[in-house]
Amino acid sequence: MPEVVGVRFKPCTKMYYFSPGAITDLKIGDPVIVETAQGEELGWVVMAPTMVSDDEIKGKLKTIVRRATPVDLAMAEEFRSQEAAALAKCREKIAELGLPMKAIGAEYSFNGERLVISFVAEERVDFRELVRQLAKSFKAHVEMKQIGARDEAKLLGGYAVCGRELCCASWLTEFHPVSIKMAKQQDLPLTPTEISGVCGRLLCCLVFENDLYVEAKQSMPKVGSVVNTPHGKGTIVSLNVLTETLTVELQNGLTVEVKASEVTPLAEQKRPARPESKSSH
Known part of the structure; x- marks a missing residue:
């Protein structure tokens, strides 16, 4: 079982596993420099060193490069302050080139070597000229990242x-x-x-309450079922999972609301069809 720490690069984003390597006293909240597919990046420890099963490791487990220094943090803050201006410049260039896309966000790597522009577009966009102009303006490696509506x-x-x-x-x-x-x-x-x-x-x-509804409905009679209630026999016309009550149409035509625990399901029966009205000739 490998020992890992959980690292997150931004709030409300996915946590990634890294090996602590020779750094043995990492704590939650510690800033660290890690190696990613895009190069070195600044992240924060959100899970202290923990042993996990091999099944939880996807791909090769990379090792934390080092602790982040005050210089790293100051540099990251400096480039973060430039992101709004970079986004405005990018939007200006998009308008000049007449590209059918909308820039949503700009994000620098902690050392300013990489600038990622997030954009949305309804069709495929040739943004090679845009990347060339942005790279020349910002003196950084520019990446374009197309995102969906949720992102x-x-x-x-x-x-x-x-x-x-x-x-x-x-x-x-x-x-x-x-x-x-x-x-x-x-x-x-x-x-x-x-x-x-x-x-x-x-x-x-x-998604959040779906499992609750599925589980609750499994213990309640289905809509259309014939049941005995304290008011007599009737047919269930609706359920209220949160209050655990049923709306039942009685045989006399009245509708009552009863607790699910107060009814007794009868042998499965089909609700009688309503008679069709015949037109006179």
Whole structure:
């Protein structure tokens, strides 16, 4: 079992495993320099040295290069302060070249050697001339990173329909698959405005309570089931998972709300079809 530390490069982003190597006293919050596929980068320890199983290691485990020094931190802060100006310059160049794309963010590496421009575009864009001009202006290696609608919302931030700061921008570190089936499982209206976030995609929070709804519904009778209630026999027309109650249409036509624990399912029966009205000739 290898010993690893968890390192995160920015708040609300994925945590990566690195080997502590010869550095034995790392603590949460310590700044470190690590080797990534893009070169050396500044990160922060978010998980103290821990033994993990080999199954949790994806690919080759890289070793922390060294602790970050005050000079590293000062340099990172200096280049961070230049990112807004770099983004404005990039947008200016995009307009000059007439490229069908929108720059969303600019991020320098801690030492200023690399500048990553995040952008959105509806089609493939030839940005080679843009990269050449930006590299000449900033004296840095420029990378263009196309992102999707969810990543755009994460970068820009904002508030959701619930009135709280966007989950993706405030605490969510990874995006999880969301499906329309989850909205159906939670008996939500399926109109796009009701179940979509500011990014235009399905709400990430549909994932959070889905398992609860699945588990709760497994212990409750299904809609359409015939049950005995304290008020008599009837057919379930809807469920309320949060209050664990059922809405039941009785045989006399009245509708009542009862607790799920108060009903007894009968042998599976089909709800009688309503008689069709015949038109007179």
